[in-house]
Amino acid sequence: MVLDLESVEVSEVAWGDRTALEESTLRVNPEELRAIAREEPTIGDLRVELVNPGESARIVHILDIVEPRVKPDTGTFFPGLLGDLKPCGEGRTRVLRGVGVTLTGRVPGSEEGLLDMLGPGAELSPFARLHHLVLVPEPADGTVSLAYGYAIMRTALRVAVHLARAALDAPAQQVERRILEAVGGGRRPAGGRGLPRVGYLFHLYSHGDFRDMFFYGQPTRELMPTVLHPNEVFDGAIVSAGYTRPGKHPTHETLNHPVLTELMARDGKELEFLGAVLTNHHAGFAQKERSAVMAARVLRALGAEGVVITKDGGGQADTDLMLACERCEEAGIRTVVMAMELGGREGNAEVALADSSPKADLIVSTGNASEYVDLPRVDRVVGGSEVADWEGPADGPITTPLVRVVGGVSLLGSTRLGAIDF
Amino acid sequence: MASSVIRVAQYLNQFFGQVGGEERADLRPELRPGPVGPGLLLQELLGARGQVVGTVVCGDNYFNDCQEEARTRVQELLAGLAPDLVLAGPAFNAGRYGLACGEVCRLATAALGIPAVTGMAPEQAAVEVYRRDAYIVPTGPNAREMRQALTRMVALGLKLQAGEPLRGAAEEGYLPRGVRRNVLHPQRAAVRAVSLLLDKLAGRQPRSELTLPRFEAVPRAAPVTDLSKATIALCTTGGLVPQGNPDRIESHLATRYGCYPIPSQGLTPEAFEANHGGYYRGHVNADPNRLVPVDVMRALEAEGVIGKLHTSFYSTAGTGTYPEVAAQMAREITSALRNEGAEAAILTAT
Structure with missing residues (x-):
């Protein structure tokens, strides 16, 4: 499978009469975005705000951040949600770099997710370097229903595709060709070139309404471990439902999956990348045990000698990490586990993960998400008028666990952050 | 000098x-x-x-x-x-x-x-x-x-x-002091993970960035000798609180818990709500008994299966809670329940 990611860089975003790309300036007509929201009867109103990097601004109540992408041949993206449910991961994909479509709101179970665009808070998150088109939707009848939750998710995706279409004819600054012939071995005889054969086990968090990840348009809550081509991820097969808390990866990060990017970059040089196995953090222990057994079996069938394992969230997700690690190691597949820690405000909780296994002897820390950070006062607050679980004014100085800064801790390893022993 | x-x-x-x-x-x-x-x-x-x-x-x-x-x-x-x-x-x-x-x-x-x-x-x-x-x-x-x-x-x-x-x-070059702090490494975590895996596969025994503790097993409590005479309490980590969350228990990374008297009319959606950031709360808000099963316990009490339902229930929101904070809450709650005469407790999680 060959996928060309054609990046078009945006250096400035400004309002305009129509949405179009002029040189590297993206002009956006907010009325066009409001019209997109009107396709959804459950959405009453949609406000659109523009927030730029370096602005003294704080975006609150962030549900998801989407990178604008589109397939030039179909004019759409996100198969199963917007586009037809067809296999993706081949051909051309236009990527509007430097822009985030940022969905905000409060839905049942949503945790506060905020982002500062200036000062120490902005240093914490790669998303602070994006120009944000912040969507602030309101339900038509005042009720936050599940249908409304799906409607605002689709709207954010449609807006992202709409913006990407503005770049269809623009020259691409960079074309990254992502090639992986097929998932699994078979390209070369086993051990033929002596490169270690490596797979990736990708956990998603789907626990029911308002807390789902989508794979080809459907929640993964019943998913059994299945093979996944990395290009499918870059091409929009996986979407965050947008209601998960910021300790989980937004769609923008999934589209730029750092582990898959790294494994593809080293494929054929230092390792033979066999592809990914997609699995879910199930809610029941028996399901977790079954998933771990099946994941190890699929990886074994692919011929994996080693595997990188990531999680999605904290707490119960750690049990899946440990079970998968144990079943893989027992099957002769060596593991590295990537783990966001919840090690306490002072980092002295002694138990940074909720589960443990002697087999988990190689762990990469993506950071202690419960370490606190101080954010200074800002001039402007977008996305809401208060910060959840915070008594002071939303624009005032805030002390918050790092996990509430969107992008502050990456479960997939997008940042250089890590916790170490002191 | x-x-x-x-x-x-x-x-x-x-x-x-x-x-x-x-x-x-x-x-x-x-x-x-x-x-x-x-x-x-x-x-x-x-x-x-x-x-x-x-x-x-x-x-x-x-x-x-x-x-x-x-x-x-x-x-x-x-x-x-x-x-x-x-x-x-x-x-x-x-x-x-x-x-x-x-x-x-x-x-x-x-x-x-x-x-x-x-x-x-x-x-x-x-x-x-x-x-x-x-x-x-x-x-x-x-x-x-x-x-x-x-x-x-x-x-x-x-x-x-x-x-x-x-x-x-x-x-x-000193022994870890039980404190972990965030630092910025030269490379992002995804790159470190792939490099460490290749080291492990090559037998180079790379150093793990985190060493896990071995959890101690909690010994099982002795069984209740006569259920029909026992006072049984209900406790939950599902975050059930009186409407408005008067004790301001955090919905995530909780440090507090509450002790709430069970009203004579039982747990009603008008009086109680779930305050918890880790699960979909709609079903509990519609019927709090599905988290703290007072209705079933009162029926068992009436049938004489249990002696008595304890008059109050204890509640916190268990999501992201630090284990040592949870252990401290558990010690306080256990000690209070003992003083109040409860002999056993049913813990409902979410």
Whole structure:
């Protein structure tokens, strides 16, 4: 499978009469975005705000951040949600770099997710370097229903595709060709070139309404471990439902999956990348045990000698990490586990993960998400008028666990952050 | 003496203090001017950077058997030396000496505000007792490694004394103190993960960025002898609270819990709500009994299956909660339930 990611860089975003790309300036007509929201009867109103990097601004109540992408041949993206449910991961994909479509709101179970665009808070998150088109939707009848939750998710995706279409004819600054012939071995005889054969086990968090990840348009809550081509991820097969808390990866990060990017970059040089196995953090222990057994079996069938394992969230997700690690190691597949820690405000909780296994002897820390950070006062607050679980004014100085800064801790390893022993 | 020369005090036991062996282990704390025994090597390693101004020598038995007196006296003697840095031992694998060195470091740091370093074999029991309070440099099992141990102790001690920021336990060469802090590595985590996996596959035994604790198993409580006479309480980590969350229990990373009387009419959606950031709360808000099953318990009470339902329930929101906070809440709740006469509790999670 060959996928060309054609990046078009945006250096400035400004309002305009129509949405179009002029040189590297993206002009956006907010009325066009409001019209997109009107396709959804459950959405009453949609406000659109523009927030730029370096602005003294704080975006609150962030549900998801989407990178604008589109397939030039179909004019759409996100198969199963917007586009037809067809296999993706081949051909051309236009990527509007430097822009985030940022969905905000409060839905049942949503945790506060905020982002500062200036000062120490902005240093914490790669998303602070994006120009944000912040969507602030309101339900038509005042009720936050599940249908409304799906409607605002689709709207954010449609807006992202709409913006990407503005770049269809623009020259691409960079074309990254992502090639992986097929998932699994078979390209070369086993051990033929002596490169270690490596797979990736990708956990998603789907626990029911308002807390789902989508794979080809459907929640993964019943998913059994299945093979996944990395290009499918870059091409929009996986979407965050947008209601998960910021300790989980937004769609923008999934589209730029750092582990898959790294494994593809080293494929054929230092390792033979066999592809990914997609699995879910199930809610029941028996399901977790079954998933771990099946994941190890699929990886074994692919011929994996080693595997990188990531999680999605904290707490119960750690049990899946440990079970998968144990079943893989027992099957002769060596593991590295990537783990966001919840090690306490002072980092002295002694138990940074909720589960443990002697087999988990190689762990990469993506950071202690419960370490606190101080954010200074800002001039402007977008996305809401208060910060959840915070008594002071939303624009005032805030002390918050790092996990509430969107992008502050990456479960997939997008940042250089890590916790170490002191 | 130039102000840049650092005043160093050393603590030694009776053996290294050249008083005698086990027969002198009851030696009371004594002050010797300048360096003694390994202190000569210490002075050599310090060179012009520091001066060993005095040595406190104490018997291992005295220090551990007469803790109060020993601590007071050692602290007085150390304070009298007005040191900028205290080095204790190294104790290698000697158990009682290790405990004394750990305590001396704790005293120096906590009571006198003087940076302190000791050295011990990592498998020493004293390490587990003092690693949070003392900087402990790992050493071999015995004094054959005196030079390496003192070299590391001096390097770390001078750094602490200068107030230089430390770059973590592994890089600075001391045993982890039970604290983890965020740092920025040269490479992002995804790159580190792939590199470490390749190292592991090549048999290069890479160092893990996190070492997991072994969880202790919680012993099972003795069964209730006669359920039909027992008072049973309900507890939940599902975050059920009176409407408005009067105790302001956090919905995530909770540090508080509540104790709420069960109204005679039971748990109604008008009076109670779920406050929890980790699950979909719609079903609980529609019927709080589905989280805290008061309806079923009252029916069992009426049938005589259980003696009595406890009059209050305890609740917190269990998502992201730090284990030591959870353990503290559990101790308080258990103690309260005992005082209130409950014999057993049903814990409902989400």
